[in-house]
Amino acid sequence: MPAYELSLMLRAMPKPELKTTLTRISHAIFNRGGIIKNIENLGFRKMPYKTSAHGLVHREANYIIFKIDTGTQTVADLKEEYSRDVDIIRQRVFRVQEDSDHACTLETEMLPPAYREEVQKMIEVGKTQVNRFTYKFKYNSGLDYYPFQK
Template structure:
């Protein structure tokens, strides 16, 4: 199952109501066959701009972050369910990238003693930089007899 991240902004409420809203949010994930990896409280902060939700205008919210695994077919249902919850001001679900297997290169003392210009990793970075520098260069044979961008 792929991993997802759910960012939830809750309206300002007493602690008991926040707990019940978070429990409803988590139960919806469990009912759809998912499981939660992490729940993080990011605190109560002002919203960058006024947000209208369920007939009320909000300027502050409690931010919570869920990391969960769920089948992809259930994400639309979860998004709709959270949209109907009157305690949730805003919700966003993002798919997390798959963890990449890191390729560990063996480093020897001989490689470390060499000057940077002779190291393979530095040579690859220089080649990449030269390739990108040549990519964006203006071509003077464009058919114009002048440089159009005020040199």
């Protein structure tokens, strides 16, 4: 399953009500087969600009980030459900890039560039490609000059 970050801006509310809202949000993820890896509370703060949502104007919000693993179709379902939730002012979903398994050691970094493995691969690719600076266009006219040039 792909990894996503779900960032939410929740309306200003007391802590018990905030707890029930977060429980409702997390149950929606669990009911669709998603896995919550982390919940990060960025706190209650002023919004950069006033925003209207569900008929109310909001100037402050609780900022919450969920790190989840779920299917692609589930993300669309969650966005649709959260757009109808009156406690959620704004919601955005971002795809998280997987970490590469590239192991970097000091020994390989201290090698001269010509001896590094990735540089040798680039040299091999460069040998197979046509050099655009030395390549001469062939006119296929049978003449040794281009007849349409002034």
